[in-house]
Amino acid sequence: MKAKKKTTIKSQRAQKELTDKDLMRFEAQLLKLKQQILKQKQYVDGIVLTPQGEAGAEVSSYRTHVADVGNEVYQREVISQISSYDAKILRQIDEALKRIREKNYGICVGCQKPIAKARLKALPYTDLCIECSKKLG
Numbered sequence: 429m430k431a432k433k434k435t436t437i438k439s440q441r442a443q444k445e446l447t448d449k450d451l452m453r454f455e456a457q458l459l460k461l462k463q464q465i466l467k468q469k470q471y472v473d474g475i476v477l478t479p480q481g482e483a484g485a486e487v488s489s490y491r492t493h494v495a496d497v498g499n500e501v502y503q504r505e506v507i508s509q510i511s512s513y514d515a516k517i518l519r520q521i522d523e524a525l526k527r528i529r530e531k532n533y534g535i536c537v538g539c540q541k542p543i544a545k546a547r548l549k550a551l552p553y554t555d556l557c558i559e560c561s562k563k564l565g
């Protein structure tokens with residue numbers, strides 16, 4: 429049996445709390461969110477593309493389909509909320525994704541301090557810590 433080498437990542441980046449795993453998770457979360465918003469945006473804009481393949485793939489992607497139903501309910505709920513914010517959030521998501529690539533994700537643009545992980549979990553696209561958010565909000 430091979431002993432697993434534990435790689436200790438000495439973070440030279442300012443963000444000390446977030447591991448690469450965290451970043452990957454946030455990235456996945458952001459991409460998913462982006463997809464959802466784009467989908468909703470199309471919905472809202474009335475340019476909903478015919479969900480091609482959905483009917484045909486129904487059998488093969490049964491599980492996915494079931495998951496989508498739950499998602500759809502959720503999406504419907506947020507449509508009204510996102511319509512006026514979607515552009516802003518999409519921009520924030522893109523910026524957050526860029527920050528992940530540039531390894532400075534999770535740093536508050538207001539005070540340059542790390543944003544609490546719990547806050548990032550709730551709002552993965554935020555670029556402000558709770559304090560700055562309060563100040564500016």
Ligand SMILES: [Zn+2]
Pocket residue numbers: 536537538539540541556557558559560561
């Ligand atoms: Zn701040």
